[in-house]
Amino acid sequence: MEPDVAFIEKFLAREESDALLDRIRSESEFKQNQINLYGWKNVPRLEAWYGSWDYPYSKGVALKAAPMPDYLQVVIDRIAAAGFGAFNAVLINRYRDGRDYISPHSDDNYGDAEPTIPSLTLGAARPCRLAKMITGSKLDKSTTVEFVPGHGDLVVMRGRTNADWQHWVPKTAKPVGERINLTFRNKSVPET
Numbered sequence: 001m002e003p004d005v006a007f008i009e010k011f012l013a014r015e016e017s018d019a020l021l022d023r024i025r026s027e028s029e030f031k032q033n034q035i036n037l038y039g040w041k042n043v044p045r046l047e048a049w050y051g052s053w054d055y056p057y058s059k060g061v062a063l064k065a066a067p068m069p070d071y072l073q074v075v076i077d078r079i080a081a082a083g084f085g086a087f088n089a090v091l092i093n094r095y096r097d098g099r100d101y102i103s104p105h106s107d108d109n110y111g112d113a114e115p116t117i118p119s120l121t122l123g124a125a126r127p128c129r130l131a132k133m134i135t136g137s138k139l140d141k142s143t144t145v146e147f148v149p150g151h152g153d154l155v156v157m158r159g160r161t162n163a164d165w166q167h168w169v170p171k172t173a174k175p176v177g178e179r180i181n182l183t184f185r186n187k188s189v190p191e192t
Helices: 012-028 071-082
Strands: 005-008 034-038 040-042 046-050 055-057 061-063 090-093 101-103 119-123 128-135 139-147 156-159 167-170 179-185
Touching: 005 119, 012 071, 012 119, 012 179, 046 061, 061 071, 071 090, 090 119
Parallel strands: none
Antiparallel strands: 005 156, 034 040, 046 090, 055 061, 090 179, 101 167, 119 156, 119 179, 128 139, 128 167
């Protein structure tokens, strides 16, 4: 059984990808957050969160929401126009080099058992791996599937992928350039 993943190469053309990467580098306020795993440690990447709600993850850590900039709304609209759904928030992870990574995890589904989570890569190509969960967070590594999205490529996790699989970007000792990844989320937020 394979995960339900669409891999769209060159979702954004080179010029669009370059312009978006430049905008994110110059305007996003990345933070070096900390997580409590056997003591407080730096998250091994930089993060920025845009949307209308604070984004809680892992042991009480929450990213504070920043208003959605127009240049990110354009990407959200483009994803919707491609038929992948409506989104109202984006998490940007900045992997400065091969030492930055993200461990196996599933994205929060906000009550949706079959969420669609688009993921756009800018900059250097890095492997994104998925493996099926056996129980809890234990993975069956024999089911590992790998995608290597490059500059402007979109990976869309759909259906039961987020419920039944975990995904990660491993660290590497190989020389690799900076990778910026945007994952798009949707959550109904009560009006105030």
